[in-house]
Amino acid sequence: AQKITQTQPGMFVQEKEAVTLDCTYDTSDPSYGLFWYKQPSSGEMIFLIYQGSYDQQNATEGRYSLNFQKARKSANLVISASQLGDSAMYFCAMREGSFVYQFYFGTGTSLTVIP
């Protein structure tokens, strides 16, 4: 089974609107971390936000928030007030436990912000 599933290959959003990028995960490890990365056309992977499995509150970083629903095993990224510079690929990722190599990426969602 896929560890990280991103079901939206491409998304469009109007500038200044909010958008939600979906991510579901699969793990039986009680300790895990969830991450979102942004990859603009330049290729660099930019860390956006982190949610730990034991965190009680949803993570927020500026215009980014992570809608963490543990029972449903979902970790959706919400971008508020979209900007043209938000157009990029977005990857959801999960670290299982604290093992060195157990870090899984989804296939990504391409977000296009329309002026």
Place this chain on the structure above:
Amino acid sequence: SQTIHQWPATLVQPVGSPLSLECTVEGTSNPNLYWYRQAAGRGLQLLFYSVGIGQISSEVPQNLSASRPQDRQFILSSKKLLLSDSGFYLCAWRAGGMGGYTFGSGTRLTVV
């Protein structure tokens, strides 16, 4: 603060030629280091990781190899490139425990 450097940014190499991509990390000691490859329009594939000098683990058997000659240096190599080696190569590091990755700026390799 920690920084990660990766070079070159782009590379065009003929089939059968050798490859050497270098990655260095500053501002931290004994980092866990990783090489990922991203084929066009696809997700990331873990190639190698290293927890210390001279310690290399391979996730995918292929004609690539990795070495860690110094604590903060990680090198990706090939003796003879294949067309299928084309892609975007990312070096990353992370501290142990609960942390996530910090990525380098990537190398776009085209094998012709």
